[in-house]
Amino acid sequence: MKIAEFSYKNAFYSLLMFIHFAQSASYYLQNPNSCYNIIIISCGLSHPQKHRVGVIMKTVGIIAEYNPFHNGHAYLIAEAKRITGADYAVVVMSGDFVQRGTPAIWDKYTRTRAALLGGTDLVFELPVIYATASAEYFAEGGVALLTALGVDAICFGSECGDIDALMEIARLFTNESPEFKTTLAQSLREGKSYPIAREE
Secondary structure (H helix, E strand, C coil), rough: CCCEEECCCCHHHHHCHHHHHHHHHHHHCCCCCCCCEEEECCCCCCCCCCCCCCCCEEEEEEEECCCCCCCCHHHHHHHHHHHHCCEEEEEECCCCHHHHHCCCCCCHHHHHHHHHHHCCCCCEEEEEEEHHHHHHHHHHHHHHHHHHCCCCCEEEEEEECCCCHHHHHHHHHHCCCCCCHHHHHHHCCCCCCCCHHHHH
């Protein structure tokens, strides 16, 4: 498990587009001996201190779809709390429609109840304009909401577990070269889907 600290203002949004992929692949968490890693990002955000009878409380944020919620998600929540020492886990979750505009397997109320029973302390709905958007906007909406809520850290899963590699990929997507943009445009004109064209 890795802990990374970096400024919120840099390639944070681009990095967190990988949250979508981490949530999709979270079944790896069902087996603690798997190659799955949990990455905690310490936001270093300035917000009013939260107190519980004179004690500063910590919160960890997670952006998710929970479509459907399963044991891997419960494990991620528990580990996020444990690693960060958080008192509470706050989840920003898509509503009845998930990425690419498809309906969720379970309605948002059932998924929220499952998340609360699975260790989450508070669930906020990600507005549909972000929930049904591409990974970049999905992450941007989730991060903006968690930032407004004042979480101390954001947690996501990663198959590689290498924050430096993820940051490098995020920088590449943030600063696409003219050659990349030309190749991407050509692939899209050839009828390839955006994810396939971007992968090439």
